[in-house]
Amino acid sequence: MSSGMIAVLMFSSMMLMLMTGQRVFGAIGVVAAVASLALWGTGGSDMPFSAAMKLMKWYPLLTLPMFIFMGYILSESKIADDLYKMFHVWMGSLHGGLAIGTIGLMVLVSAMNGLSVAGMAIGATIALPELLRRGYDKRMVTGVVQAGSSLGILVPPSVVLVLYAMIARQPVGQLWLAGVVPGLMMAAMFILYIAIRCYFQPHLGPVLPKEERDVPLREKLRLLRAGLLPILIFATMMVPFVNGWTSLVESSAIGALTAFAAAVLKKRMNRAVFEASVRQTLAISCMFMWIILAAMGFGAVFDGLGAVGAIEDLFTAQLHLGPWTILVIMQLSFLLMGTFLDDTAMLVIVAPLYVPLVGALGFDLVWYGVLYTITTQIAYMTPPFGYNLFLMRAMAPPEIGLRDIYASILPFVAVMILALVVVMVFPQIALWLPNVVYNK
Amino acid sequence: MPQFISRYVTIVDAINYRIGRIAMYGIFVLIGILLWSSISKTFFVPSLWTLEMAQFCMVAYYILGGPYCLQRGSDVRMDLFYSSWTDRQRAWVDAFTIFFLIFYLGVLLYGAVDSTVYALEFNERSYSAWRPYMWPIKILICIGFSLMLLQAISEFIKDIARIKGITL
Numbered sequence: 001m002s003s004g005m006i007a008v009l010m011f012s013s014m015m016l017m018l019m020t021g022q023r024v025f026g027a028i029g030v031v032a033a034v035a036s037l038a039l040w041g042t043g044g045s046d047m048p049f050s051a052a053m054k055l056m057k058w059y060p061l062l063t064l065p066m067f068i069f070m071g072y073i074l075s076e077s078k079i080a081d082d083l084y085k086m087f088h089v090w091m092g093s094l095h096g097g098l099a100i101g102t103i104g105l106m107v108l109v110s111a112m113n114g115l116s117v118a119g120m121a122i123g124a125t126i127a128l129p130e131l132l133r134r135g136y137d138k139r140m141v142t143g144v145v146q147a148g149s150s151l152g153i154l155v156p157p158s159v160v161l162v163l164y165a166m167i168a169r170q171p172v173g174q175l176w177l178a179g180v181v182p183g184l185m186m187a188a189m190f191i192l193y194i195a196i197r198c199y200f201q202p203h204l205g206p207v208l209p210k211e212e213r214d215v216p217l218r219e220k221l222r223l224l225r226a227g228l229l230p231i232l233i234f235a236t237m238m239v240p241f242v243n244g245w246t247s248l249v250e251s252s253a254i255g256a257l258t259a260f261a262a263a264v265l266k267k268r269m270n271r272a273v274f275e276a277s278v279r280q281t282l283a284i285s286c287m288f289m290w291i292i293l294a295a296m297g298f299g300a301v302f303d304g305l306g307a308v309g310a311i312e313d314l315f316t317a318q319l320h321l322g323p324w325t326i327l328v329i330m331q332l333s334f335l336l337m338g339t340f341l342d343d344t345a346m347l348v349i350v351a352p353l354y355v356p357l358v359g360a361l362g363f364d365l366v367w368y369g370v371l372y373t374i375t376t377q378i379a380y381m382t383p384p385f386g387y388n389l390f391l392m393r394a395m396a397p398p399e400i401g402l403r404d405i406y407a408s409i410l411p412f413v414a415v416m417i418l419a420l421v422v423v424m425v426f427p428q429i430a431l432w433l434p435n436v437v438y439n440k
Numbered sequence: 441m442p443q444f445i446s447r448y449v450t451i452v453d454a455i456n457y458r459i460g461r462i463a464m465y466g467i468f469v470l471i472g473i474l475l476w477s478s479i480s481k482t483f484f485v486p487s488l489w490t491l492e493m494a495q496f497c498m499v500a501y502y503i504l505g506g507p508y509c510l511q512r513g514s515d516v517r518m519d520l521f522y523s524s525w526t527d528r529q530r531a532w533v534d535a536f537t538i539f540f541l542i543f544y545l546g547v548l549l550y551g552a553v554d555s556t557v558y559a560l561e562f563n564e565r566s567y568s569a570w571r572p573y574m575w576p577i578k579i580l581i582c583i584g585f586s587l588m589l590l591q592a593i594s595e596f597i598k599d600i601a602r603i604k605g606i607t608l
Contacts, residue, residue: 017537017540018518020522020533020537021517021518021521021522021525021534021537022517022534022537022538022540023515023541024517024518026537026538026540026544027537027540029545029548030540030543030544033544033548034543037547045547045550045551045554046550046554047551048544048547048548048551049547049548049550049551049555050551052548052552053555056495056499056577057495062494062495062498065467065470065498065501066470066471066474069467240482245481245482246481246482249474249494250474250475250477251478253470253475253478254478256471257471257475278465278467279464281464281467282460282463282501282505283509283512283514284514285502286502286505286506286508286509287509287514287515289506290502290506291516294544
């Protein structure tokens with residue numbers, strides 16, 4: 001059997017295993033274990049375990065539990081409530097202003113944690129009920145919260161980029177910096193969309209009533225202090241890191257401690273919050289780690305097969321496709337898969353197949369990391385699977401039905417695809433900042 | 441269901457619950473080590489041991505926490521079809537597919553034991569300035585994988601119980 005055939009067989013059996021609904025790490029791991037035993041006999045029996053050693057030695061992975069912990073402290077202790085009030089008072093006089101403010105809120109929350117869960121929790125439990133009460137269109141605001149919270153994985157710190165960095169063997173620092181400008185650009189595009197839409201259809205985002213807008217300037221300025229918290233947390237992490245005093249991993253621990261201290265100082269840390277955030281951190285960290293463990297075993301078998309070379313050969317030598325055509329085809333198939341698979345499954349498919357292929361075609365893997373993350377963001381929101389979609393279903397107020405949730409994402413997915421195309425056509429958007437900082 | 445089987449589930453679940461609850465607080469140990477690392481680096485002489493110690497801690501954290509998460513059902517599944525099945529149907533499918541999981545864990549454990557024996561025999565050390573022995577962490581991994589195996593078997597028994605409609 002040729003290596004290409006074995007690769008196809010491995011992939012299809014993995015998909016089949018995933019469909020049975022068995023735990024993802026088991027479904028991937030068993031295919032890796034069986035394949036390595038079948039291919040290399042007893043010599044292959046150590047392969048799944050060697051992944052554990054490789055995983056241990058990969059230093060940046062230590063940031064994973066730190067950022068998960070930060071995210072859960074933020075969402076469980078609700079220390080970000082004041083932030084919403086700040087945007088509420090300052091943006092209320094605009095048509096659609098509260099929705100625009102919510103995007104701003106999401107950008108700040110994204111700068112404090114690496115997943116979309118925290119943004120989702122804050123958006124769905126604080127912003128969403130307020131916006132609905134003010135007569136905002138429910139489909140509009142549901143979309144705003146889902147799209148906004150997905151910025152959590154693009155704006156640094158980002159857990160998704162940490163995982164990508166491990167697979168692509170790229171420096172995490174550069175990847176994070178590469179996510180900054182595209183993240184802000186995407187936020188700006190969301191805001192632009194909301195502003196234009198509300199300009200033509202003012203009933204979607206009514207202005208706050210006069211009496212609510214009449215907040216004394218002193219009070220308005222006092223509320224600005226809420227904005228200090230994210231800046232403080234971000235700064236305690238980034239200043240030592242950028243100055244080279246601490247490594248990325250050490251900075252993430254400082255960030256986790258700052259978030260914890262902020263919750264204690266604001267008197268929001270109690271037994272229930274503590275228990276929930278510590279337990280959830282273990283649950284999410286274990287889920288990720290075991291899946292990566294299995295996926296790396298899978299990837300090692302794939303490397304051993306040399307299957308990537310065979311696939312590259314098929315595209316370039318036999319089908320005579322240029323690198324850009326291949327990239328576009330890959331991205332389209334990836335988008336399509338994203339709508340059916342969840343992000344962890346996508347990571348596993350991308351790991352052995354796409355990343356080496358992109359590298360072999362001569363593209364920049366830091367840039368591709370941004371494309372990968374944006375595609376993951378879209379996958380987070382598109383039915384039938386999507387983290388944010390599930391979270392939204394669980395957290396949304398009862399008047400928001402499943403149909404609303406599905407319908408709400410359409411315009412935002414369109415904006416995200418536009419952002420994806422823009423970053424693809426102009427790689428400098430992603431690569432400018434890391435190049436400046438690292439003097440490449 | 442025979443008495444000893446339900447006792448097995450009770451005992452394994454209790455052990456893994458306790459170990460998982462302890463591992464859960466490992467996050468603070470990890471934060472502590474990394475903070476000491478940044479403090480010592482900034483103000484004193486950088487510590488040699490912090491990097492690898494943090495890595496060992498991380499391994500202990502997720503490998504010993506794994507069985508507790510399995511018990512709590514926090515591992516993700518692809519629920520394209522799974523979500524639309526009844527509880528009984530899920531139990532039926534799981535009762536078969538869990539053997540794939542058990543097989544994978546078995547291969548992991550086999551590799552881990554192999555590597556631990558090697559580490560003990562040749563006094564394997566890490567290639568770094570600190571040069572820690574590798575056998576303690578490898579033994580810990582073996583224990584973790586064994587506990588995971590025991591927990592997977594316990595989950596299988598629970599699936600069977602769900603099919604038969606018995607509460608353990």
